[in-house]
Every structure is written in structure tokens, then in C-alpha cells.
Amino acid sequence: MNRVINDPDRVTEDSLAGVLAAHPDLLAATEHPRVLRRADMGGTPRVGVVTGGGSGHEPAFLGYVGPGLCDAVAIGEVFASPTAKSFHAAFREADQGRGVACLYGNYAGDNMNVKMAVKLAAKDGIRVETVVANDDCASAPPDQPENRRGVAGEIMMWKAGGALSAEGADLEQVIAVSRKAIDSTRSIGIGLSACTIPANGKPNFTIEAGTMEVGIGHHGEHGIAVLPVAPAREMAAIMLEKILADMEFGGENVAVLVSGLGATPLMELYLLYGHVDEMLRARNITPTHRFVGNYFTSLEMMGVSLTLTRLDGELDRLLRAPARSIGLTVLGS
Amino acid sequence: MNRVINDPDRVTEDSLAGVLAAHPDLLAATEHPRVLRRADMGGTPRVGVVTGGGSGHEPAFLGYVGPGLCDAVAIGEVFASPTAKSFHAAFREADQGRGVACLYGNYAGDNMNVKMAVKLAAKDGIRVETVVANDDCASAPPDQPENRRGVAGEIMMWKAGGALSAEGADLEQVIAVSRKAIDSTRSIGIGLSACTIPANGKPNFTIEAGTMEVGIGHHGEHGIAVLPVAPAREMAAIMLEKILADMEFGGENVAVLVSGLGATPLMELYLLYGHVDEMLRARNITPTHRFVGNYFTSLEMMGVSLTLTRLDGELDRLLRAPARSIGLTVLGS
Numbered sequence: 001m002n003r004v005i006n007d008p009d010r011v012t013e014d015s016l017a018g019v020l021a022a023h024p025d026l027l028a029a030t031e032h033p034r035v036l037r038r039a040d041m042g043g044t045p046r047v048g049v050v051t052g053g054g055s056g057h058e059p060a061f062l063g064y065v066g067p068g069l070c071d072a073v074a075i076g077e078v079f080a081s082p083t084a085k086s087f088h089a090a091f092r093e094a095d096q097g098r099g100v101a102c103l104y105g106n107y108a109g110d111n112m113n114v115k116m117a118v119k120l121a122a123k124d125g126i127r128v129e130t131v132v133a134n135d136d137c138a139s140a141p142p143d144q145p146e147n148r149r150g151v152a153g154e155i156m157m158w159k160a161g162g163a164l165s166a167e168g169a170d171l172e173q174v175i176a177v178s179r180k181a182i183d184s185t186r187s188i189g190i191g192l193s194a195c196t197i198p199a200n201g202k203p204n205f206t207i208e209a210g211t212m213e214v215g216i217g218h219h220g221e222h223g224i225a226v227l228p229v230a231p232a233r234e235m236a237a238i239m240l241e242k243i244l245a246d247m248e249f250g251g252e253n254v255a256v257l258v259s260g261l262g263a264t265p266l267m268e269l270y271l272l273y274g275h276v277d278e279m280l281r282a283r284n285i286t287p288t289h290r291f292v293g294n295y296f297t298s299l300e301m302m303g304v305s306l307t308l309t310r311l312d313g314e315l316d317r318l319l320r321a322p323a324r325s326i327g328l329t330v331l332g333s
Numbered sequence: 334m335n336r337v338i339n340d341p342d343r344v345t346e347d348s349l350a351g352v353l354a355a356h357p358d359l360l361a362a363t364e365h366p367r368v369l370r371r372a373d374m375g376g377t378p379r380v381g382v383v384t385g386g387g388s389g390h391e392p393a394f395l396g397y398v399g400p401g402l403c404d405a406v407a408i409g410e411v412f413a414s415p416t417a418k419s420f421h422a423a424f425r426e427a428d429q430g431r432g433v434a435c436l437y438g439n440y441a442g443d444n445m446n447v448k449m450a451v452k453l454a455a456k457d458g459i460r461v462e463t464v465v466a467n468d469d470c471a472s473a474p475p476d477q478p479e480n481r482r483g484v485a486g487e488i489m490m491w492k493a494g495g496a497l498s499a500e501g502a503d504l505e506q507v508i509a510v511s512r513k514a515i516d517s518t519r520s521i522g523i524g525l526s527a528c529t530i531p532a533n534g535k536p537n538f539t540i541e542a543g544t545m546e547v548g549i550g551h552h553g554e555h556g557i558a559v560l561p562v563a564p565a566r567e568m569a570a571i572m573l574e575k576i577l578a579d580m581e582f583g584g585e586n587v588a589v590l591v592s593g594l595g596a597t598p599l600m601e602l603y604l605l606y607g608h609v610d611e612m613l614r615a616r617n618i619t620p621t622h623r624f625v626g627n628y629f630t631s632l633e634m635m636g637v638s639l640t641l642t643r644l645d646g647e648l649d650r651l652l653r654a655p656a657r658s659i660g661l662t663v664l665g666s
Contacts, residue, residue: 002525002542004601004637006564014565015600018607022623058599192335209335231339232347263596263633266391267348267411268337274351290355294627300596302633304337329662 032089048094059327068323081109087117099171105150138215191216193302236275255289365422381427392660401656414442420450432504438483471548524549526635569608588622
């Protein structure tokens, strides 16, 4: 396996050592080896914002910890949920006496472990409210939102919730705006190659050369169609049609996020973005916030995801607020 | 070919359309279709800073155009030099009456085309001085610096030169500090897989499974050794030894840049960084500026490059200065 690792079973901890060495100004270790927190939590007590998820999606999840975003993160092994103890420890790190918003993605393991961690935190007297992201509109029909996975749209949820926390809002308000952000968000991915979890040593799913999997999940979960590889403008059309059929977007401003899944060259992500931008404007939808890059990945998978967030005045303001992290820095305007 | 493209021969122009759509606040089109410039050049006339190079290395080169960095960029086809006309047009865009610093990498095509473009600019009355980056210490012996390629270390040159231009320095000063930055910089790469230029449809070089090419160039140029894939800590040691044997680094502060070559998961780049950091500190060398990510890539090549810059007080100050671009944003401190 041609990869940059040591012991395949220790990739996560080896990587975390490097993250901490590289970003002492931004991230700090905690007593729990799978929990990181903001190096500087800021002066005034705020609502704590926590996320968490499996490794292998970098810069998600730890790359969205920082001023204006999340306060602490629970880190799982590659493509595996953090433990309940990790989430619990992250809640304790993030809590500043005003409660904790846990903003995470809809996967069975995460749901179970967050639920247990919330109970553990309650015993400590820490109030935790949760929002479960389910923006992947290819992962279940519209009438089964509880079966939809959370993917790159989680970034919009973290940005909105983190910005409102920074403004001094209370827990109910932070939860409400985080929920609004993810409810206003739809995502879909197209996979062009599989990826290999180092500890497995070979892919646990396949994408044949010359084919693409529309609606693929961030761990190679099956999508809605396997098609011959299409030109980028058709990929853009396929993804946009699915999203626009799933939620009303009309005449508004939107945030658009095109994320590579790991191995896709940045020039190809921009190429795809160009088509998305053009197609949105043709429908009188204006992309006022544009993100193109490797924001939420799946190891070295080739492919791309598209995320759209419908913006009202509040979400627009919160996306513009300053933030600083490995994955997203906003200067503020 | 499982890629996100339309016509393989139009990847560069299709991609540029997306770049301009995504970043109208940062980048602007010019009369020349292969030249972009800063959307806002700032008020006071400065020394213009220009770079250029082939596509496929994104975010290099266009991703380093912005406040505190470069003013204009000449863009070639994938892995091919920009034309002399492109460089010439970039000089005209960047010129504000105080001369232009052209900071680019040492490749035959670029050398030839920059030289022609400088002559064309002279006829317009624009004075252009050049610095040719040659930081890849694996590409030729120490006594043949003229045969060494420019790689990710160019980012340090752009940052230093761009920051000094922003301070209002004159052309001689900008050239001198850019030269000092690249002369204080050494890089080396390790390749773990080949990459495919879309217009070719298949790789024009190979790296066998289970092997790594030490010293590989950004276009697959042969390195200095093909070895069995080593653990990440050995990769770090091999790269560091080569760099430290090439230039005196002792007791100083350094800037360290670990860049993925395209397909390497971010968690693996951090994993490698952790070893580099530890090994440097064991030699009393302190990494005061740390960059880990996909800063200078080769399409979807798997692999990594390591860059070290020896810092004096001036370079340290210039690296800290604020900058904003697709590839690098520094808040300033």
C-alpha cells in the first residue's frame, strides 16, 4: 500500500500528534487522547459547540475547531464513530456553564454514542442539546429524513452555530440556528474511485473504471445510480437536479460548497464549480458564498460533492462572520 | 478516465472559468485569456509581483495571487510553461510604474518564455527583474544550482517578495528578499503514484506498487532513488537528511511546509509533519511557521513534498505579514 503511514492500526493517533505539533495556536490536547479543543476558548463564557466523527474525512472534523466554529471535537478511528466517552469528554471540554450544542452527522454509531454521552453529561450537570445533520439527499427519500446521512453540509451547520455562539446567544438559539442551517442544506456526491482504509489494506468497495457512482456516501455507501463517467457539466447537472428537486430554491441567495473527496485535482473542482455557478444563475439563484476545495473528504477517494444552502438574512450574516480553523478561515466583512 | 472534466484538451480554460466565478473578490480576468490579476490592486503604486507556470499544480500558481502575495499570474496548459505572450501580458497587468518582480520556477520552457517576455516588456518601458526558484535539492548536485527545479519552496519566495512589495519597498529590495527567501529554502519530494494529464489519458511515467520514488519532480521527473515504500517516519528522515546535508540549518527558526502532491489524505500529511517536527526539534531547530496541506500539487499524484526555509528576522516578519489568496491566507500578527 503506497501511503504515508507507519503502523496501519495507529494512523489516527500518529496523525493527531502532527496536528497538535502544527497548530499549537489553534488546537490543544485534552486529558482524553481522542478529544481536541480550542487552544484559546476566548474570554466570555459562551455556549459550547461540539462535533465529532470518524477520521479519514480531514479537514473534517477536527479542522473545524477554532474561533467562530466548534470548541471541541471527538475523534473516531478511520471511518468509525468516536466512542461515547470521547463525546462525553468533548462536552466537558466545551462546556462554559451555558450548555453545549452537539452538531454531528446522522450515522448509527454516532447517534448511539452521542445519546449515551448526553446522559453521562447530564450526570455532570452539563446540558447538551443535539442537531443531527442529514443533508445527503441521495441517501434516502424525502419522506425518510431520519435515514439520510450527514455529509459536507455539516460545515454550514458548524459555521452558523459557531458564529451565533460567538455572538453570545443562548443554547436554544444556537440549536435553532444550527437546525435551520442544516434544514436549509442539501448535498450529493459522485464517486469516481474507491479508497483504502490503511488498517484494511484494500478497498472495501469498488468503482469500475469508466463508471461513476451518483449519490455515493462518505464511506463508500452505495448511491442511487452507477452510470458511465459523464462530462463534468453533466455531473453538475445531475447533482443540481437532484438537490433542486429535493428542496425549494428559488430567487434566493445560496451558499455553494464543492468539495473534493480526496484525490480530485483542485483544477477539476473549479471546473465543476463553474458549471454549477452558471446553472444556478440561469435559474435566478445567486451563489453569494462560494467554497471550492477539499473541505470534507474520504481518504484518497476520487470524486466530488456538491452542497447548497438556502440563505436568509441571519444565515448570510453568520456565514460572513469571522472564523479561523484548519479547514475554513473567514476574515469577516 | 475517471475524472471531473469535459473535453480533455480544454481542462485549463474550463477550470479558469470556475476560478473566476468562485473568486470575483480576489481575482479578475484580463484581456489575455491565460492571465489573471488581483481584483483589487490596492491604492498606492507598488512593485508588481508576477509568477506563472503550468496548470495541474493547483493551488499553485494562480492560488497565490492576492493581497500580500502576487499581483498577476501567467497560466500554462497542464504541466506546460505559459507562453512568452502570457508572461508579457502578466507584466503589463502587474506594473504600477515601479517595476515588476517575476518570481518563477527553474524549467526550460519557463526560462525561455520569461526571457522573451522581459524583452517585450522593456520595449513597453516596463522594467522586469527575475528570480528563478531552484529549491528542489534532489534535482541536481549542490554545485549545479542552475540545474535544480523550483517546487513548493516558491511559496516562501512569493510570500516574502509580496509582503515586501506591500510594505512599499523598491524593485531592488523586492528582488533581493525574494532571492534570499529561495536561497534559504530547500525542498524534496517523494512520489507514491503516477498521475494522468487529461489530454494524454494515461500516465507518462510509472511508480510500481510497493515502491516510492525519492526526489521525484512535480511532473514525474525521475528522482534520486526508487526504494520500497517506507514507514512515514523513515520518509521524514530520508527527506530531512537530504535537505539538512544540502544547507546549514543550525539553532535557527525555520518555516516548514509539508505539501501533498494531490491524492494524499490530509491526515497522512499531518502524520508526516509530526515526525518532521520532532526530528527538527531534536536538532535544536524550531519550526516557527508550519504549513501542512495541498499547497503545490501534481494533479492526482500520491506523495508528499517537504520544504524548509531558514529564517532571519526579516523573513520571519514577512512570513507573518497578512496575505489573502486561494492557497494561503495569513491573518497577520
